[in-house]
Amino acid sequence: MREQWRAVLLLVRTAWRTDPWRSAGLLLEPISFLRFPLFAWFLGFMVDGALRHDARLLATGAAGITATRVLWFLGRWTGSWIRNRLTEEVGFALDREIASLSSGLPGLEHHERPEYQDRLEMLRQQQGVLGSSLNTLIYTGNTVVTGVSTLAALAFVSPWLLLLVPFALTALPIAAVQQRWLREAEGLSAPLHRRARHLQALTVDRGAGMELRVFGLENEVLDRFRHAAAEAQRPVLRVARRGALLDAAGDLLFLAGFAGAVAFMLWRARQGQATAGQVVMAVYLAQQVRSGVVEPIRLAGFLGEMLRAAGRMLWLQDYAREMSAARAGTVAAPERLVDGIVFDRVSFRYPGTDRWALRDVSLRIPAGSVVALVGENGAGKTTIVKLLSRMYEPTEGRILVDGVDLATLEVGAWRRRLSAAFQDFARFEFAAQHTVGAGDLARVDDRPSVRAALERAGGGHVLDTLPGGVDTQLGARWDGGVDLSTGQWQKLALGRALMRMDPLVVFFDEPTASLDALAEHALFARYAREARSGTERGAITLLVSHRFSTVRSADLILVISGGGVSELGGHDELLRHGGLYAQLYLMQANAYQPDAEPVAP
């Protein structure tokens, strides 16, 4: 119950914050919902006036009915106008908040948690519901006014008529049971919905489109999507069918009670205990008892669904607050690195898995160095990058930045001192200027800086091929938008990584997979020279690459294998050592010279 009140408060607070005037105006609407008892009362006047030939009573009844209609019309008209507008505004405000909370979470761990995914999935599905939840809340309030005033008027005619209420109240347990079923069904459907959305996304995803066609998977994916969507619907449909049967049983019961109430009033009239006007008033009100009592209950059930959606919103708020408090850190990020970064017995498991991605890693990355991470696929190289950028926190052990635990550094400030280019780079479909400039928001509009960063990334010529230069909209789906090749996108991503002027750590996690080995080598040789010349900041460059021609120019090479560091040293030193590095290096070197004799260490 406390959670439901919190959800109601969330809606009211959001409405008030979004538009206080409209929120206040809505309080007028319930007045118009007194129409049923007023109408019945004046109708009774008219009937009695007509039977008694009492012109004053007749006129009072007619005037009252007219006034009731006018009040109803005005209240409804202004109310629904304000309500619709406010509902939209509140819906947008909540949608914005979901986006801002999800993207503002400090790390990526939540993406690995099925329970987070499921709840977010439900929130996404119910975004429309969230928007109209305020509408339902107010409308429920209005129907409560109708119900209570109807019952009060009925009791005024005869308290015995309130015996009709239990017949209507059967809707209460029915709604509760239906809600429970619905909740269970939603829980069952959520992972299936997620799967269906993933499959649907594959059918429209441009990247997946090529593979779908090459491997002839179109129908297979469509079939899987249809199957997953049908499966996701099944629990909810089953519940809807069972719910409709329960509703029908409740309706029949009320019909029996209503017949009893009408018979009771006719009996009273025959006994001379009620006027004809009171009989008409009672019959009119009795048939309203059904909607007067059932409607608020039905809506309360519906409101329950809304409040559950609002409750998930509260959960997201709490989760974001908790994560930020636990992960945000308070210590200011350093201006420069003096000693470097130390991994102190770091172990890491991805959430929801029981396999160690890194196990007991201890190493030191000296300030000002260019470090290469090499190793086979799945060895743990990217995981090291993710831990250093605080997308995840170590499961065990600590990472020290100049002796300070990285977990205590203020996460936003630390990230402002990083820069990165990834193999899975983002394709920001903005104007080219902003796609690259996004790497340093403060200089997002600075044309010379964007040009310079791109030149350093070896991508200056990409701009020259664009019809509108830096102002060209990227992405073929936009008006006048231009699409780029994967390699061109990658160069823009590299340019973005080179926008920040004073990063402390720069990650290059296989960002040049689309470049040939020579181009990659030339790019990093140039970059490493620059990085070494800027050593007064002690900046560290971390390069993940499978190309040993690039890797060999690093100051320090870390060979990652099976989640640990198996070798560490300079190129010559590791070759002399004759371990895994030497083996992999020679294999690649020989592959580049197929006619040459195998090179021995």
Ligand SMILES: Nc1ncnc2c1ncn2[C@@H]1O[C@H](COP(=O)(O)OP(=O)(O)OP(=O)(O)O)[C@@H](O)[C@H]1O
């Ligand atoms: N999000 C994730 N959830 C669960 N396990 C993961 C996740 N990402 C990576 N792993 C696992 O962690 C291990 C290390 O992965 P990582 O991405 O660090 O390897 P890598 O050395 O960068 O590989 P590659 O050269 O293929 O990029 C792998 O076994 C991988 O399956």
